[in-house]
Amino acid sequence: MIERGPQRPGGNAAAPVVSRSLAALVSLVVLVLLAAGCGLSSPSEAGSDGPEGGGCAGTPAPVLAEVDALDDPRSWDGPASPVLGSCxxxxxxxxxxxxxxxxxxxxxxxxxxxxxxxxxxxxxxxxxxxxxxxxxxxxxxxxxxxxxxxxxxxxxxxxxxxxxxxxxxxxxxxxxxxxxxxxxxxxxxxxxxxxxxxxxxxxxxxxxxxxxxxxxxxxxxxxxxxxxxxxxxxxxRTTAELAQVQQQISDVAPSDVQDQLRTVFLYVRGQSGVYYMFGEGSGADSLIDALGAYDVAEEIGWSGMKPVTDEGIVAAQPDLVLMMTGGLDSVGGVDGLLERLPALAQTPAGEHRRFVDMADSEILGFGPDSASVLNALAVALYAPGALS
Missing domain, CATH: 3.40.50.1980 (Nitrogenase molybdenum iron protein domain)
Structure with a gap:
C-alpha cells in the first residue's frame, strides 16, 4: 500500500522474513551459499570483473522466429552458450x-x-x-x-x-x-x-x-x-515482449510431452564443492516451462533446491542441463563436470554433452530483459546451429 503525504517515521528494524511463496527458497538457499562463501560468481570465479562477465559481449542470439528450428530437439550434441550480445x-x-x-x-x-x-x-x-x-x-x-x-x-x-x-x-x-x-x-x-x-x-x-x-x-x-x-x-513492454517470445517458442517446441527435452537446472560452485539441483518453486522451473521443455523436477518430486545426488540424477535422466556460465567454468567446463558427477555422464544430457549455460547475472535474473534471455535460451534449445 502506498500513501503520499507528509513524512512518517521509518519502519522497524525487523529481521528479514521469507516470502510465503515456495519460490522464495531461491533467496533462502542463496543466503546459505553466501554464508559459506559460495554465492554467485565473483570475478575470481567467473574470470571477469567487468560487463563481459554479465554476458554483454559476443554475438547476440538471433530472433527465434528468424532461424530454422530442428525437427527433433534431441538431434544435436552440445554444449551451447547463448549470449544476449547487447545489454x-x-x-x-x-x-x-x-x-x-x-x-x-x-x-x-x-x-x-x-x-x-x-x-x-x-x-x-x-x-x-x-x-x-x-x-x-x-x-x-x-x-x-x-x-x-x-x-x-x-x-x-x-x-x-x-x-x-x-x-x-x-x-x-x-x-x-x-x-x-x-x-x-x-x-x-x-x-x-x-x-x-x-x-x-x-x-x-x-x-x-x-x-x-x-x-x-x-x-x-x-x-x-x-x-x-x-x-x-x-x-x-516486458509483458508484450515475453508474450511474443513465448508465442515463437510454442511454434517450435514439441507439443507432446514425450518429445520435449527433459531438463534440469544445476547450480554449481566447484571451488566450494557446491552442487545443487533446482526444483519446483526455485524459479528455474518457471524458466524451463516457458522454454517449452519438460521440467523433470516435478516428475521426480524435487522441490526447492537440494544437493545433487546420484539417485536424483539417475531418476531425472535429463536430455538437457541448464547452468550458469560461472558455475560451469568453476568445474572446468563440461568435461570437468562429468568427471565430478559421473552419474551425469550416464544420462542423455551427459552422453550428448547437451549443456546450455548463460551468464550468472542473466539466466535467473527475471527482470526487464527476461524476453531476451528467454529468446537466447530458446535458440540454444531449438536452433543451436544458429549460434555463432
Missing amino acids: DVRPVAGGARPQLPVTLSDAQGTRVTINDTSRILALDVYGTLARTVFELGLGDSVVGRDISTQFPDAADLPLVTQNGHDLAAEAILDLDPTVILTDTSLGPWDVILQMRDAGIPVVVTDSERSLDNVDDLTRQVAAALGVPQAGRALVE
Missing part, C-alpha cells in the same frame, strides 16, 4: 520525475518514507533491481552497484560489495545514498540495519525471482521511487 538499457521514460514523498510498506511490512531519489542504490544477488531502476529512466541517479550489476551503463559505478556478494557498510555510506532498494539475497543483514540506523530509507522488495512475478517486482521498484506511471509502461 543496452532502454528507458521507458527518459527524464522521469519522481512524485515524492512516498510512504509505503515494503515486502517485510516495514513502513518506509522516501523523500529523495537523487542518489539511489539498488542491490540484489542477480542485479535485477538496478536494471529495473535504469529501465525506469532513473539510471542517472544510481550511485553504486553490486557485483551482479554488470551491464555497460552501470559498469563504471563504484562497487558496494566485497568478497563476492558481501555488502560493505563503509562503501555504502561513502556514497551517501538517499534511498536503498534491496531484498534478502545479500548480506550481512546487519549492514542493512546499520543503514536504517543511519537514517537512510531502505525498501526491501520481494526476494522471489521467477517469470511469474516480474511485473510485481517492477511495480514495487517503481512505486518506491515515485514513478508508478513509468512502472506501468515498463510492465506493459
Whole structure:
C-alpha cells in the first residue's frame, strides 16, 4: 500500500522474513551459499570483473522466429552458450520525475518514507533491481552497484560489495545514498540495519525471482521511487515482449510431452564443492516451462533446491542441463563436470554433452530483459546451429 503525504517515521528494524511463496527458497538457499562463501560468481570465479562477465559481449542470439528450428530437439550434441550480445538499457521514460514523498510498506511490512531519489542504490544477488531502476529512466541517479550489476551503463559505478556478494557498510555510506532498494539475497543483514540506523530509507522488495512475478517486482521498484506511471509502461513492454517470445517458442517446441527435452537446472560452485539441483518453486522451473521443455523436477518430486545426488540424477535422466556460465567454468567446463558427477555422464544430457549455460547475472535474473534471455535460451534449445 502506498500513501503520499507528509513524512512518517521509518519502519522497524525487523529481521528479514521469507516470502510465503515456495519460490522464495531461491533467496533462502542463496543466503546459505553466501554464508559459506559460495554465492554467485565473483570475478575470481567467473574470470571477469567487468560487463563481459554479465554476458554483454559476443554475438547476440538471433530472433527465434528468424532461424530454422530442428525437427527433433534431441538431434544435436552440445554444449551451447547463448549470449544476449547487447545489454543496452532502454528507458521507458527518459527524464522521469519522481512524485515524492512516498510512504509505503515494503515486502517485510516495514513502513518506509522516501523523500529523495537523487542518489539511489539498488542491490540484489542477480542485479535485477538496478536494471529495473535504469529501465525506469532513473539510471542517472544510481550511485553504486553490486557485483551482479554488470551491464555497460552501470559498469563504471563504484562497487558496494566485497568478497563476492558481501555488502560493505563503509562503501555504502561513502556514497551517501538517499534511498536503498534491496531484498534478502545479500548480506550481512546487519549492514542493512546499520543503514536504517543511519537514517537512510531502505525498501526491501520481494526476494522471489521467477517469470511469474516480474511485473510485481517492477511495480514495487517503481512505486518506491515515485514513478508508478513509468512502472506501468515498463510492465506493459516486458509483458508484450515475453508474450511474443513465448508465442515463437510454442511454434517450435514439441507439443507432446514425450518429445520435449527433459531438463534440469544445476547450480554449481566447484571451488566450494557446491552442487545443487533446482526444483519446483526455485524459479528455474518457471524458466524451463516457458522454454517449452519438460521440467523433470516435478516428475521426480524435487522441490526447492537440494544437493545433487546420484539417485536424483539417475531418476531425472535429463536430455538437457541448464547452468550458469560461472558455475560451469568453476568445474572446468563440461568435461570437468562429468568427471565430478559421473552419474551425469550416464544420462542423455551427459552422453550428448547437451549443456546450455548463460551468464550468472542473466539466466535467473527475471527482470526487464527476461524476453531476451528467454529468446537466447530458446535458440540454444531449438536452433543451436544458429549460434555463432
